[in-house]
Amino acid sequence: MSAPNAPLTDEKAAPRSNPFRSINLSTRFWVALVLVAFVVVLGMAGWVYPTGPGEKVGSLYDPPGDGLLFGTDNFGHDVVSVLMAGTRTSLIIGLVAGIVATTIGVAVGLVSGFVGGWLEELLMGVTNVVLAIPSIIVLILISISLPQSTIWSLAIVIGITAWPWTARAVRAQASSVATREHIDVARLSGSRLPSILLRDVLPYILSYTVMAFVLQVSGAILAEAALSMLGLGPSGANSLGTQLHWALAFQAVASGAWWAFLPPTIILTLVSFGFLLLQASLDEVFNPRLRRGKRRQMKQSAARRAEDARALAASRSEQDGDDAQDPESEAVPAAGRGIQEGGVA
Numbered sequence: 001m002s003a004p005n006a007p008l009t010d011e012k013a014a015p016r017s018n019p020f021r022s023i024n025l026s027t028r029f030w031v032a033l034v035l036v037a038f039v040v041v042l043g044m045a046g047w048v049y050p051t052g053p054g055e056k057v058g059s060l061y062d063p064p065g066d067g068l069l070f071g072t073d074n075f076g077h078d079v080v081s082v083l084m085a086g087t088r089t090s091l092i093i094g095l096v097a098g099i100v101a102t103t104i105g106v107a108v109g110l111v112s113g114f115v116g117g118w119l120e121e122l123l124m125g126v127t128n129v130v131l132a133i134p135s136i137i138v139l140i141l142i143s144i145s146l147p148q149s150t151i152w153s154l155a156i157v158i159g160i161t162a163w164p165w166t167a168r169a170v171r172a173q174a175s176s177v178a179t180r181e182h183i184d185v186a187r188l189s190g191s192r193l194p195s196i197l198l199r200d201v202l203p204y205i206l207s208y209t210v211m212a213f214v215l216q217v218s219g220a221i222l223a224e225a226a227l228s229m230l231g232l233g234p235s236g237a238n239s240l241g242t243q244l245h246w247a248l249a250f251q252a253v254a255s256g257a258w259w260a261f262l263p264p265t266i267i268l269t270l271v272s273f274g275f276l277l278l279q280a281s282l283d284e285v286f287n288p289r290l291r292r293g294k295r296r297q298m299k300q301s302a303a304r305r306a307e308d309a310r311a312l313a314a315s316r317s318e319q320d321g322d323d324a325q326d327p328e329s330e331a332v333p334a335a336g337r338g339i340q341e342g343g344v345a
Contacts, residue, residue, distance in 0.1 A: 100159025
């Protein structure tokens with residue numbers, strides 16, 4: 001029996017559309033995901049590979065063959081094993097540096113964009129000064145000044161020099177969100193500034209934060225490769241950049257030992273291209289106006305909305321039929337029934 005004031009749990013639940021159906025992940029998103037997953041699996045495979053990266057299995061630049069897929073490097077190590085260890089190191093540096101740069105950039109951008117005034121001028125002034133200095137010079141100077149370059153110290157150095165452009169992008173978004181009505185409601189309710197920034201501003205710019213993080217990871221991997229090629233890479237660790245450094249130092253290009261420098265170059269290209277493609281595809285996910293095949297997707301979305309509307313109308317009609325068979329449903333005010341029918345229409 002249905003009553004006008006019956007709890008919502010007693011009413012028949014209307015069919016809900018699947019929210020994941022409207023995401024429409026593009027083909028290049030899956031291509032980017034496959035590329036990134038391949039690089040990650042390659043780095044993790046080093047833990048189960050039978051040969052260690054520091055184990056000598058041959059002499060200088062032995063060509064591929066005799067159980068060695070890419071031969072040996074200048075130290076007589078298996079190139080595949082060194083490549084796996086180097087990929088893992090580069091990914092770790094990229095992830096740590098990306099977290100550091102994104103955290104600093106989001107914090108500076110949120111505070112400057114939301115608070116405004118002299119604090120915004122001060123923070124943006126510092127950001128512009130850091131942007132004006134070439135980051136590669138800062139990276140080289142800081143790396144030289146370190147007593148010992150490790151994976152973690154190099155990642156932090158890269159991270160603290162890569163945050164400015166993220167701060168500028170987040171600051172613009174935070175300024176826009178600060179003018180919305182729910183921010184005034186939060187202020188009137190007595191919420192403090194950290195609470196407003198974390199609960200009422202950050203969720204609205206989370207998509208920009210994710211895309212900035214992906215770009216920061218890609219940029220950090222390339223920055224580490226550049227530093228390592230200059231001989232400023234992590235001490236006692238293999239990375240894609242250190243592989244290229246030793247290949248150049250031992251004349252791998254001149255001697256025709258392509259297996260010493262070509263595999264790390266290809267992996268660097270794949271990881272950089274994969275993250276950039278992932279960022280572009282995420283931009284399409286968060287911003288439907290940028291999606292490719294817009295017309296076809298709009299037709300599909302319109303068809304899904306029409307299907308959901310028909311299902312909702314059928315559910316409401318069935319519910320009205322049950323109410324009509326119930327004698328107590330006659331007590332429903334005519335005005336309320338009219339509103340309900342109007343809502344269905």
